[in-house]
Amino acid sequence: MTERPPLILGSTSRYRREMLQRLRLPFDVQSPQVDETPGASEAPSALALRLALAKANEVAARFPHAAVIGSDQVADLAGRPIGKPGDHARATEQLRAMRGQAVVFQTAVAVVCLAKQYEASALVPVTVRFRDLSDAEIEHYLRAEQPYDCAGSAKSEALGIALLRAIESDDPTALVGLPLIKTCELLRGAGVDPLIA
Template identity: 70%
Template sequence: MNATSAPCRAAAPPLVLASTSPYRRELLQRLRLPFQTCPPQVDETPYPGETPAALARRLARAKADAVAQQHPHALVIGSDQVADLDGTPLGKPGTHERAMAQLRAMRGRTVLFHTALAVVCHASGYAAEDTAVVQVRFRDLRDDEIERYLHAERPYDCAGSAKSEGLGIALLEAIVSDDPTALIGLPLIRTARLLRAAGVKLP
């Protein structure tokens, strides 16, 4: 974890999730803290030569900072996930054809999913970042299995097309992670750690 400055000192700083993702919203609700969501206006285009891990970290912080400009006294959570196939970033496919190509490329392979996290408070200057890396081994999938999965789940808004909380779990041989919700989109162990460091009371 990287952190700078002091935590927000407000008695109960508002909490804002810089995301429109229903998956991240549902995960954050598990911590039973009141929060609101705000869409970050961030260009997610990778820089030339940018690694998947660096891309995830940059976008997580950029999302948090973009929303913190609108809510400077709030604790703002930003997160981003990028799939890493031998150094090549795989983001949200957006279309059936791209999802098909992603899953064909990943079949029988081990893929790293970098889920980066940033918590910032502009009023106090508090900023903390962390990244969870999940190792995912895909089965040697047949084209007809991929097609059935895509038509059933339509995971076009999921990095690497792998919706593990749904039918996507049937695509996999194994998952290795020290933060189980990271693959879904928000590493809650790390999120709780950063929020506690910012002064938020959690069980």
């Protein structure tokens, strides 16, 4: 049996860190130094995949013997990328645009281990159907949650669930930012199995 490589999460997201903790694997966290500017007319799904791979590869270059997880999420409203709002005004604008709409949260994950010459990635889309929200509901939600660091201002793991009519996905954890079913599959390919000590 080959030795399990150390595991690194290449992300500064506290949400992804909390998700990865569910697997009960020891891991380190490193901040990837990646320019997240979208390319001209780059589709949200392509952007999410490119950034997930770029984050994993950048950290793996510094830690070549580790299995490095990179992930990214881009909200897709009719082909238009919706990022993290950063402030209340932009969050209000985002939620007004998404009310009554179906938004696809394009969540990508990549695992890279240079020592094993392993690189794999996957896209796990989540379709979120928003209710036809009133301005008062949007304001109450934003004041309560302040989800300014969440793609599309939607924080479904808390009060944000009340914004929605439905969530459709093969992996419900993908909406929070790290699709754990696919992550486990990619990690097994790198020699890290959460069910084998």
